[in-house]
Amino acid sequence: MKRLFNGRPSTVRAVTRVAAGRGVRDRFVRDRVVRGRFVRGTVGAIVLAGAALGGTAVPAAAAAGEYVALGDSMASGPLIPNITGPVGCGRSTHNYAHELASRLGAALRDVTCSGAKTTHMTQPQSTSVGGVDTGTVPPQLDALTASTTLVTLTIGGNDVGLVGIAQDCATLDPTATPCKGEFEDQVAQRTRDFGPKLSAVLDGIRARSPKARIVVTGYGLYIKQNGCWPVQPVLPTDANFLQGSVNAMNDVIRRETTAHGGTYIDLVTPSAGHDACQSASKRWVEGYVPVHSAAPLHPNAQGEAAYAAVIGGVLGA
Numbered sequence: 570m571k572r573l574f575n576g577r578p579s580t581v582r583a584v585t586r587v588a589a590g591r592g593v594r595d596r597f598v599r600d601r602v603v604r605g606r607f608v609r610g611t612v613g614a615i616v617l618a619g620a621a622l623g624g625t626a627v628p629a630a631a632a633a634g635e636y637v638a639l640g641d642s643m644a645s646g647p648l649i650p651n652i653t654g655p656v657g658c659g660r661s662t663h664n665y666a667h668e669l670a671s672r673l674g675a676a677l678r679d680v681t682c683s684g685a686k687t688t689h690m691t692q693p694q695s696t697s698v699g700g701v702d703t704g705t706v707p708p709q710l711d712a713l714t715a716s717t718t719l720v721t722l723t724i725g726g727n728d729v730g731l732v733g734i735a736q737d738c739a740t741l742d743p744t745a746t747p748c749k750g751e752f753e754d755q756v757a758q759r760t761r762d763f764g765p766k767l768s769a770v771l772d773g774i775r776a777r778s779p780k781a782r783i784v785v786t787g788y789g790l791y792i793k794q795n796g797c798w799p800v801q802p803v804l805p806t807d808a809n810f811l812q813g814s815v816n817a818m819n820d821v822i823r824r825e826t827t828a829h830g831g832t833y834i835d836l837v838t839p840s841a842g843h844d845a846c847q848s849a850s851k852r853w854v855e856g857y858v859p860v861h862s863a864a865p866l867h868p869n870a871q872g873e874a875a876y877a878a879v880i881g882g883v884l885g886a
Contacts, residue, residue, distance in 0.1 A: 635716050636675040637778070638666030639690065639709045640723035642683035643788060646873050647864045657696020657703035658682035663870045666721060668877030672886040675719060680712045683864075686727045687766040691773060710773050717778035721880065722785045725818050728766060729759045731811070732866055738807045739857060741799055749810040756814045764821045771829040783831035784880060787819035790840035791854050791866065797846035801856045832883060839879050843872070 638644060644666065647659025654660040660681055661667070670677035682694055690710050696703045713720065726732060734756065738748040774783055792801055796808025803811065819837065826833040845856035845866075853872030855863045863869035868876065 634673065634675045634718035635714070636666075636670055636673065636677050636719040636721070637712045637717050637781075638664075638670075638677065638679040638681050638721050639712070639774075640681040640721070641685040641725075641727055642681075642864065642867055643726060644721070644723035644786075645679075645681035645683050646870070647683045647867065648859075649863050649870045649873065654679065655682070655696060655703065655706050657698050658706060659864070661870075661873070663873055665868075665873045665876040665880065668874050669721070669880055669884075669886070672877060672881040673719070673884065678712050680706070680709045681723075682706055682709070684727060685709065685724065687724055687763070687770050690724070690770045710770075710777055713774060713777035713781075715778065715780070717781045719884075720774055720778060720781045720783050722770070722774070722783070723788070724770065725763055725767065725822060726788060728763045729756060729814070729818050731756070731814055731818070734814075735803070735811050735866055738804075738811065739802045740804065741802050743798070743804075745804065747804050747806040747810070749806055753810065753814075757817075760814070760817050760821060763818065764825055767822065767825045768829070771825060771831060775829065782884075783826070783829070784834060784884070785822055785826040785831050786834040786876065786880065787822050787836050788815050789836040789854060789868065789872070789876070790844045791815060792856075793844045793846050801845050834880055834883060836876060836879060839875065840872075843875070 642659060644664060645659050646661030646664030649661035649663050651662045652660065653662050658681065660679060660683075664679070664681065666677060666679045666681065669675075682689070682696065684696070685694060689708065691708050693705045693707055695705050734748075734752050737752070771783065771785075774781070790812065792803065792808045792812050794809060794812075795805040796803050798804055798808075801808070816837065819835070823833040823835075840853055843851055843853040845852055845854050849860045852860075852869070853875050854868050855861060855865055857865050859865055859869070861869040861871070863872075
């Protein structure tokens, strides 16, 4: 199978693996593609500089409620200025949680973290930047209390491993063999395995915060039908496979959320016309090479704000 840049998927991973939970190359971009060539960069320094510039968000009036945000990099907003909290989590002051808290006038406790899986809801998570250990963050559910009134959750992408598979599917060769056949069985199995894990997380949230409204988001539209090769370097068959895998994961999220009395937020429908194939001014998610300050294959600031608006609309804010 011929993959991007002379069949070297490992190089593609170095460009795009973000927040997959296996070291800094899984959290922050280390390379950029420029006219078919790779330019090495030191992203750790950029992230650390962003953390120095970004401060801790000031909570809004507590009278509006106590809001806890849980989740992975799709919620934390890595590389979107400014960074706040543990640097290894890539948590932005302009992620959807901060934008939503502002709309609601709620006191926010944001514990989202790049690389998080369902496991990290109840177990500590190790983080690193630039190969440097940045410590361990507590289990995310530890942020919940009996007085929490709102919980948002975005989780599952790292359990299913979709970002890593998207990297392995990248190719600039129009004659390459589609990667769908290589990955569809393992994606299907991981998606099935994800359901019980999410169920346990939702049970844990309810046990810790019995009065809270639980809002669980799906994942958005990352690439339109048939893609836009070579603007985004995935073949049409693989573009449909990748987004179809996101949609299948969303089905699990919706099913489990509904079964646990939570509120499911569909982000695919409002994302139409804002995928990575669109112009820089329209896209809510970045492609393999970002055009905004955001991680590859992740929401940008415009996307995070849009997600906050969608969630806020459901909540009446």
